[in-house]
Amino acid sequence: GENVEQHPSTLSVQEGDSAVIKxxxxxxxxxxxxxxxxxxxxGPQLIIDIRSNVGExxxxxxxxxxxxxxxxxxxHITETQPExxxxxxxxxxxxxxAQKLVFGQGTRLTINP
Amino acid sequence: xxxxxxxxxxxxxGMTNKKSLKCEQxxxxxxxxxxxxxxxxxxxLMFVYNFKEQTENNSVPSRFSPECPNxxxxxxHLHTLQPExxxxxxxxxSQDLPGGGWHNEQFFGPGTRLTVx
Numbered sequence: 001g002e003n004v005e006q007h008p009s010t011l012s013v014q015e016g017d018s019a020v021i022k023x024x025x026x027x028x029x030x031x032x033x034x035x036x037x038x039x040x041x042x043g044p045q046l047i048i049d050i051r052s053n054v055g056e057x058x059x060x061x062x063x064x065x066x067x068x069x070x071x072x073x074x075x076h077i078t079e080t081q082p083e084x085x086x087x088x089x090x091x092x093x094x095x096x097x098a099q100k101l102v103f104g105q106g107t108r109l110t111i112n113p
Numbered sequence: 114x115x116x117x118x119x120x121x122x123x124x125x126x127g128m129t130n131k132k133s134l135k136c137e138q139x140x141x142x143x144x145x146x147x148x149x150x151x152x153x154x155x156x157x158l159m160f161v162y163n164f165k166e167q168t169e170n171n172s173v174p175s176r177f178s179p180e181c182p183n184x185x186x187x188x189x190h191l192h193t194l195q196p197e198x199x200x201x202x203x204x205x206x207s208q209d210l211p212g213g214g215w216h217n218e219q220f221f222g223p224g225t226r227l228t229v230x
Binding site: 004006032034036041042043044045046049089091093099100101102103104105106 | 117144154155156157158161169171203205207209216217218219220221222223224
């Protein structure tokens, strides 16, 4: 089955700097790669996703890149702000049948003012 | 109510108790999911329901029993749990095509924090 590895487990950056979180996946049939942000006491919330037919997607300060050959994808947050502090999860799922997301271990991002 | 709601938000139970977790989605979605989130592990998919039919049981012990009476409601019935079952249980929903195809966003509820004594 699918296995998703996420690094780093913790990340601390200065406000205004960029943050990068990386994930690798094992199943070449995976075609959907969402990123979720989880704040304390809340459920995960989708911040951006990418499908295997594109290599990059951007939404304001957030961008995701996908390298299907290497089977890895990354989350880039620019101009970080204190409210970006949270736990971020990457995930992957295959196209066939029901959506079965396999999540990475999570990255705790701390933005230092 | 909007989005995905879960009740109760917190639950403490003994190993011999029987309890149920409830999830309701107000988004008109056709798929619902149960996840387990433990401190030291990534989010683990437990069950998937598409159009009220269970399509995935991710090797979950039988002491967890899901029920999906309609496309808006999902229950997780709990009995004779173990302390290691203590975790945050998350419900999610999405609108997906039958038989597969490009997947769409899963919307998560706030979760039920379960403690088994």
